[in-house]
Amino acid sequence: MASVRLVGVSKRFGKHEAVRNLTLEVPDRSFVCLLGPSGCGKTTTLRMIAGLETPDTGEIYIGENLVNKVPPYERDIAMVFQFYAIYPGMTVFDNLAFPLKQRKWPKGEIVRRVREVAEILRIDHLLEKDAMSLTVGEKQRVALGRAMVRDPKVFLLDEPLTNLDARLRAVMRIELKKLHNKIKTTTIYVTHDQLEAMTMADRIGVMESGVLQQYDTPSNLYDKPANLFVAGFIGSPTMNLLECRVRKGERTYLDFDGFTLSSDSLDSRLKNVYDGMELVFGVRPSDIRVEEGGGGLLNGRIEVIEPLGDKAILDISVGKTIIRVLERGKAQVNVGSSVALYIESEKIHFFDKKTGLRL
Amino acid sequence: MARVFLNHVVKKYGRETAVEDLTLEVRDGEFVALFGPPGAGKTSILKMVAGLEDVTSGEIWIGDKIVNDLSPAERDVAMVFQSFALYPTMTVFENLAFPLRKRKVPPNEIEKRVKEIASILNISHLLDKKPGTLSGGERQRVALGRAMVRRPQLFLFDEPLTNLDAKLRLHMRAELKKLQREMGQTAIFSTPDDVEAISMADRIAVLSKGRLIQYDTVDNIYERPCNLYVAQNIGSPQINIVEGTLVVEGGNFLLDLGFTRVNLNFLSDILKGFEGKSLILGVRPFDINPSTRKTDDTSFRGKVEVVEDTGAEVYASVVVDSTTFTVYIPRDIRLDVGEEIWLSLNTKRIHLFDKSSGKALP
Numbered sequence: 275m276a277s278v279r280l281v282g283v284s285k286r287f288g289k290h291e292a293v294r295n296l297t298l299e300v301p302d303r304s305f306v307c308l309l310g311p312s313g314c315g316k317t318t319t320l321r322m323i324a325g326l327e328t329p330d331t332g333e334i335y336i337g338e339n340l341v342n343k344v345p346p347y348e349r350d351i352a353m354v355f356q357f358y359a360i361y362p363g364m365t366v367f368d369n370l371a372f373p374l375k376q377r378k379w380p381k382g383e384i385v386r387r388v389r390e391v392a393e394i395l396r397i398d399h400l401l402e403k404d405a406m407s408l409t410v411g412e413k414q415r416v417a418l419g420r421a422m423v424r425d426p427k428v429f430l431l432d433e434p435l436t437n438l439d440a441r442l443r444a445v446m447r448i449e450l451k452k453l454h455n456k457i458k459t460t461t462i463y464v465t466h467d468q469l470e471a472m473t474m475a476d477r478i479g480v481m482e483s484g485v486l487q488q489y490d491t492p493s494n495l496y497d498k499p500a501n502l503f504v505a506g507f508i509g510s511p512t513m514n515l516l517e518c519r520v521r522k523g524e525r526t527y528l529d530f531d532g533f534t535l536s537s538d539s540l541d542s543r544l545k546n547v548y549d550g551m552e553l554v555f556g557v558r559p560s561d562i563r564v565e566e567g568g569g570g571l572l573n574g575r576i577e578v579i580e581p582l583g584d585k586a587i588l589d590i591s592v593g594k595t596i597i598r599v600l601e602r603g604k605a606q607v608n609v610g611s612s613v614a615l616y617i618e619s620e621k622i623h624f625f626d627k628k629t630g631l632r633l
Numbered sequence: 634m635a636r637v638f639l640n641h642v643v644k645k646y647g648r649e650t651a652v653e654d655l656t657l658e659v660r661d662g663e664f665v666a667l668f669g670p671p672g673a674g675k676t677s678i679l680k681m682v683a684g685l686e687d688v689t690s691g692e693i694w695i696g697d698k699i700v701n702d703l704s705p706a707e708r709d710v711a712m713v714f715q716s717f718a719l720y721p722t723m724t725v726f727e728n729l730a731f732p733l734r735k736r737k738v739p740p741n742e743i744e745k746r747v748k749e750i751a752s753i754l755n756i757s758h759l760l761d762k763k764p765g766t767l768s769g770g771e772r773q774r775v776a777l778g779r780a781m782v783r784r785p786q787l788f789l790f791d792e793p794l795t796n797l798d799a800k801l802r803l804h805m806r807a808e809l810k811k812l813q814r815e816m817g818q819t820a821i822f823s824t825p826d827d828v829e830a831i832s833m834a835d836r837i838a839v840l841s842k843g844r845l846i847q848y849d850t851v852d853n854i855y856e857r858p859c860n861l862y863v864a865q866n867i868g869s870p871q872i873n874i875v876e877g878t879l880v881v882e883g884g885n886f887l888l889d890l891g892f893t894r895v896n897l898n899f900l901s902d903i904l905k906g907f908e909g910k911s912l913i914l915g916v917r918p919f920d921i922n923p924s925t926r927k928t929d930d931t932s933f934r935g936k937v938e939v940v941e942d943t944g945a946e947v948y949a950s951v952v953v954d955s956t957t958f959t960v961y962i963p964r965d966i967r968l969d970v971g972e973e974i975w976l977s978l979n980t981k982r983i984h985l986f987d988k989s990s991g992k993a994l995p
Contacts, residue, residue, distance in 0.1 A: 439670075455970055472942065496944035582869075583867075
């Protein structure tokens with residue numbers, strides 16, 4: 275077990291700055307996700323921790339050791355790219371035993387360790403089977419087991435669930451989380467899927483264009499996104515983000531495209547804004563309550579209802595924009611009906627449009 | 634505009650049966666999903682309707698005509714494939730105009746139709762650009778536009794959202810649904826994703842291995858799945874499944890699950906004859922009520938194994954004996970892994986299935 279610490283790490287590929295001045299600490303026994311769109315630098319970061327890339331500047335520590343000059347195989351980490359990269363023509367047992375045989379473990383020790391790991395992963399009944407005959411989910415557990423057998427200090431996982439269908443992905447998310455709860459090996463997990471990050475990680479590092487945007491717990495990222503990028507990237511359906519301009523009169527007005535907002539509670543939230551300032555008003559689809567008729571903070575018309583079984587997404591036109599609402603239970607409104615939107619003032623996120631930063 | 638009717642349609646490739654005796658009606662203006670895993674027969678059905686594959690037997694009706702012997706061009710159908718190809722050297726305008734030029738539509742009419750479609754699809758500002766400079770979602774809309782511009786009587790979409798990333802898929806789901814409604818054209822789409830099917834379609838045809846399992850409205854597919862297959866493949870997170878034995882005690886119908894007995898007196902009419910038999914109970918994550926205290930005699934205790942918080946909602950995996958339940962957790966209950974929690978089933982919302990046939994009761 276070990277913590278992983280990156281201090282001022284940068285990496286360029288020619289003119290392209292892949293990672294810029296990244297400082298990040300992954301505590302011992304924690305599960306950390308690096309999250310961002312493709313090209314954000316998350317995989318490069320993982321590869322530098324693994325020793326597959328060398329940072330141009332900065333330091334990488336595993337535990338107390340500076341590892342910049344340590345080759346990959348001496349770092350005591352296990353990297354899993356795609357779970358089902360397993361050796362065909364070998365049994366599950368031989369797949370799991372392979373890394374230990376390479377390290378010339380005694381035979382009795384290998385059998386004991388393989389059985390132990392197979393039990394944790396609930397594949398002990400499959401040990402004699404040809405690994406290629408397994409289901410996709412089982413193959414993934416085998417590949418994971420192969421990374422586990424030598425008990426590395428750190429697991430590095432690169433988009434391991436990307437190629438699975440939605441249902442299996444949901445199952446494997448839970449499996450991985452359970453596994454981490456049990457063995458507690460420090461894990462760094464790279465993904466572009468915010469749902470995977472939100473549901474599995476203790477902490478998430480959100481990256482964009484090589485820069486760490488925010489490093490925090492899932493609930494803080496969700497409740498207090500530091501900037502517009504994080505606000506738009508975390509949460510599904512995505513946060514409604516509406517541009518508006520501040521107009522200072524006897525109170526503070528927000529002019530949107532096609533409607534204007536003002537209220538006492540907004541006044542108290544908007545003390546430090548100036549006349550003419552451009553803001554982005556953010557509210558999550560699950561933080562809006564909809565009722566048929568007038569009243570509410572905003573009024574609109576239902577354009578689309580997407581039923582999702584136990585919930586529904588409503589697309590509501592307000593002025594010239596569309597606001598999306600996630601409603602629990604079955605939708606109680608119809609397409610075309612006029613509705614009032616209720617939003618608690620503390621559920622509104624304000625960002626400075628120019629800097630993108632949270633107010 | 635057109636009604637589509639498949640009458641006992643069979644499709645075989647050599648010995649392999651891709652579609653088995655399918656009868657299905659799509660009403661004029663309806664948006665229908667063909668839902669199933671790979672190999673269910675979805676694409677074969679679309680291709681037969683489009684005229685890209687022959688039927689082995691049976692009839693395909695579009696409007697008031699049998700189209701079995703009509704070429705794809707004569708069917709007045711537009712099919713949009715999963716991996717759509719735009720002409721890379723042409724502008725968006727030219728891409729959209731192409732199907733009309735081929736049909737020798739006069740130039741001023743072409744101009745008018747392309748602009749109209751572009752405005753519906755919100756791509757008017759892109760008309761002078763080349764496809765290579767567009768985002769994935771914009772390209773998708775151009776491909777849709779090219780199918781729409783000649784106003785076919787029927788649209789067929791083969792997994793229209795599969796190749797898009799998660800965020801764009803969510804966005805295009807609503808767009809496509811709105812578009813279909815505004816245009817009012819009959820449309821059929823295929824998808825392996827249950828969320829896409831229930832969020833977009835008016836009716837869903839659930840398919841498995843070339844067989845139609847259930848064809849019904851979205852509400853009925855979700856609320857009244859005809860068998861275990863439909864119940865387990867529609868709805869996310871997946872429905873919870875537990876096996877139990879029906880016992881009758883003192884005139885009460887009880888489903889004994891081992892850790893609790895569910896009173897099913899309200900179903901006594903349909904349960905006569907099932908005494909002593911094994912039944913499968915299905916209950917959706919939202920229809921289990923979690924509580925930190927014992928709420929009544931039927932509530933049972935489990936251990937929290939995993940908590941998944943998506944930000945908007947929380948689900949927990951709760952282990953009870955050998956069963957793991959997925960449970961929706963309201964925000965006011967705070968849970969940690971390893972804690973114990975009480976569960977009770979919303980019995981009015983449970984689903985029952987015959988264990989041997991998998992069929993829903995009644």
